[in-house]
Amino acid sequence: MTACARHILVKTEKQAQEIKDKLSNGGDFAQLAKKFSTCPSAKKGGDLGEFKKGQMVKAFDDVVFKKEVLKIHGPVKTRFGYHIIQTIYRN
Numbered sequence: 125m126t127a128c129a130r131h132i133l134v135k136t137e138k139q140a141q142e143i144k145d146k147l148s149n150g151g152d153f154a155q156l157a158k159k160f161s162t163c164p165s166a167k168k169g170g171d172l173g174e175f176k177k178g179q180m181v182k183a184f185d186d187v188v189f190k191k192e193v194l195k196i197h198g199p200v201k202t203r204f205g206y207h208i209i210q211t212i213y214r215n
Contacts, residue, residue, distance in 0.1 A: 125177045127188045127214035130170035131207045132156055133163040140199035140206035147196050153210060162205065189214060 130153060134140050143156055154169025165172050177189050181202045188211045191197050198208040 125189060125214065126174050127177070128174045128212040129172050129188045129209060130154075130157065130212065131163065131165070131172065131184075131209045132161045132170050133166075133205050133207050134160055135162065135205050137199050137201070137206050140208055144196060144198060144208050147208065153196075184209065187211070 132140070132143055132153070134143065139160070143151075143160055146156060147153060154171075157166050157170030160166075161170055163170070177185060179185075180188065181204070183200050183202050184207060187197045187200055187209045191211065193211045193213060196208060196210050199206040200209055
């Protein structure tokens, strides 16, 4: 199974929730990722490209492979920080 997802990674749950609120109010995911994400994927608007199940840490994988596609999920805590995640597609 593979999926394509994008995310915004930040250090605190509070900041992640603030970004999620901005997205809920019509904020642009790619612009917010470029501005706030600490992941190298920020340069690409948070786009992680396609990856296989099991390539990401479990909490991240669980969202991408089990939750609703195109919906904004999070904050999701991993050892890297707090993620806001959107699965683009999965197959």
